[in-house]
Amino acid sequence: MPSQTSASAEPAAAAIPPTRQRIIRAVLRIIGQDGIAAVTNRRIAREAGVSLGSVTYHFSSQHELLREALLHFVREETRRFTELADAGEAEGVDVDGAAALAAQVADGTVFDSEHIAPFELYIQAGRDERLREAAAECFAAYDRLAVQILTALGVPEPGRLAAHTVALVTGLQLRRLATGSPAEELTDALLLLVRGALSEEAERAG
Numbered sequence: 645m646p647s648q649t650s651a652s653a654e655p656a657a658a659a660i661p662p663t664r665q666r667i668i669r670a671v672l673r674i675i676g677q678d679g680i681a682a683v684t685n686r687r688i689a690r691e692a693g694v695s696l697g698s699v700t701y702h703f704s705s706q707h708e709l710l711r712e713a714l715l716h717f718v719r720e721e722t723r724r725f726t727e728l729a730d731a732g733e734a735e736g737v738d739v740d741g742a743a744a745l746a747a748q749v750a751d752g753t754v755f756d757s758e759h760i761a762p763f764e765l766y767i768q769a770g771r772d773e774r775l776r777e778a779a780a781e782c783f784a785a786y787d788r789l790a791v792q793i794l795t796a797l798g799v800p801e802p803g804r805l806a807a808h809t810v811a812l813v814t815g816l817q818l819r820r821l822a823t824g825s826p827a828e829e830l831t832d833a834l835l836l837l838v839r840g841a842l843s844e845e846a847e848r849a850g
Contacts, residue, residue, distance in 0.1 A: 676757025750827035
């Protein structure tokens with residue numbers, strides 16, 4: 645049976661066997677379309693275009709399927725955002741530039757079934773303790789990314805603000821999903837957070 649991975653390991657998507665990756669993406673699509681209750685081995689096999697035996701070979705239980713689907717999504721998201729953060733840091737992007745980049749990313753995020761699925765999985769982690777470790781790994785990965793970005797922007801004590809930043813982004817993305825609110829709300833909120841932290845540090849120094 646293939647071994648499990650963690651979000652902190654962040655293997656490249658190409659390192660995941662093609663069949664396993666197709667199954668994981670199928671699980672995300674099913675959850676995003678019809679919820680976790682719709683995840684069955686037969687539905688997964690049909691959606692992924694694989695045999696029923698392939699599903700049970702790669703994943704021994706539904707819990708493992710849900711866990712790996714959540715971790716896979718977060719690995720892909722953090723990899724993409726880390727590449728953007730690295731590029732911005734190399735170009736010396738300031739706070740306004742970072743906010744503009746965040747707006748571009750948020751505005752370009754389409755809430756398709758694969759992007760809706762993680763919200764369902766986080767809620768499921770509140771019901772199923774077996775998923776909480778995976779959910780914690782996911783938020784830890786986002787926290788590390790937030791620390792990198794805040795550090796590059798010169799924000800003091802980035803570790804102290806990382807979880808708040810991630811919570812802000814997650815909450816506003818959920819609001820966008822539910823209400824169709826504009827991406828500018830996210831940009832404005834991030835600017836308030838970062839500028840507030842920088843202003844607080846300036847007052848202390850003064």
